[in-house]
Amino acid sequence: MKSVSAEQLVKIYKKGNVKALDGLSLDVEEGTVLSVLGPNGAGKTTVVRILATLLSPDSGSATVAGIDVIKHPEKVREVIGLSGQYAAVDEILTGWDNLVMFGRLYHLSKSAAIKRAEELLERFSLTESARRPIKTYSGGMRRRLDLAASLIVQPKVLFLDEPTTGLDPRGRQEMWEVIEELVKGGVTLLLTTQYLDEADQLADDIVVIDHGRVIARGTSDALKKEIGGERLEVVVEQSQIARTMELVTRVSGAKATLDEGLRQISSPVTQGSSALIEVLRSLDEEGIHPLDIALKRPSLDDVFMSLTGHGAEEAVAAESGKKSKRGRS
């Protein structure tokens, strides 16, 4: 059964005349995790805002838990949880204050709201900081609290808009653990991200979007296969390039390509680590000492390169500069 379904959504922001969504369709099966993957300005946040009833589309339709988001937004709000790009909690209030207040706004009785707040603080390892104002929290703690606030009443569908953007690696790891925990509990989750590894780690299915359109969809494995999986990259002295190209081509079984400026030879490989060993061994036998050698997993850039012919960063640059560009970690 489909928990979320969007059909041909179109949204044009009048300001700057940006076509944020251009006939986007997607759906999420009940109890599964869908990741919407794309660069800044691809339309990720717009999709989430429409599904969470914060925005109405110019055309198209969408249902969440079987409820029409345009006709019955108030009913949709009863069954969803939303955690956005910003930690939307009150910085001055404590974690405890925030959760109790949101509990009250979900119409829990005072004692039930307190009980629920304490449960959630415990579950998200925030009990110790419960009585401190949010402004003293780390980025990761804020996001966890924000997530907790969206889980006060067990939502049927949870929307997480870039839950780890802007977090340091540790905060990110912690957030992933929390989300994995939720996923195990069987929540239906729609998650947006600009990181392929995040989608890979957390999602059952991935849709890749660009310029407000879906450009690819499938499981993480299927997408990777399409993109070509890992690449082996070797940098050598000018005089050794030709010989190295031959070697790499032989090992990988695919034609190696050369970036002349960087003197970098690269080729897609299937069995990454064994290919790496084999190439190193052959190079050694030939007496070639690589200046650099690495096995690269496909990045979002590679996904975009291969799907659209332009890089993710270019897509950001092409966008009207509405959002500040965030670096990828």
Next chain:
Amino acid sequence: MKNAISDAMVITRRQLLLLFRVPEVLIFSTIQPVMFVLLFRYVFGGSITSGQPGGYVQFLMPGIFVQTVAFTLAGTASGLAEDMTKGLIDRYRSLPIARSALVFGKTLGDSALNIVVLFAMGLAGFIVGWRPDSGIMKITFAFLFLLAFGYSLSWIGIFVGLSAKDARVVQNISFLTTFPLTFLSNAFAPTTGMPRPLQYFAEWNPVSTVVAACRELFGLTNQFGATAGSFPSQHPLMMSLIYMVAIMAIFIPLSVRKYTSAGKS
């Protein structure tokens, strides 16, 4: 409906909680008007002849009360603009609560702050010689009247806050409009000293009518200081009520609609 009210109350409680968590806000919101009381009382008090028994302070206090509640507009507006930029409003809007709950809760919370501030000012006024002598009923009514004026203005604040992008800009703009409006009135000096066109403006200025109404309620003879005998100077209480009702009739629906569609364009 029952939920809408209890939701609004939760938001009001949040506003009050903010005051307890950041007592600086309360302290500075109180210090500023108290400082105005002292400055005007002792700096200008000697030179402005109000013709009032008991001196300038009797004339001044209603003016400063009104000026202070008028600043509610800026406070409400910048607070809301800040919530907007932090994404808090989106969270509220994704909750299954009445659309009016947040804005009603905010305005009520800001009125609660006004109660505290007015109390502190009244006390400061009393210390420097303010003695309203109209009896407890009328004095209480005067304070309720001031609160009502502040409440109606906070609805303009809600609308401004929802319309703007940056909290500091909102703060500055609201202050820059409210401040002259409170001076282009009879709040601190009789309007008779102003050039003719300004006098007309001051007579119709809601600040003047509320000030004049309060002066009456605090037991002064109608000290409008107007020469023209215009309708607002003759009937300040009624005119003030008309203003308040008009402000709310316009800005409550506008604000609720703006809130419902916030970020939709």
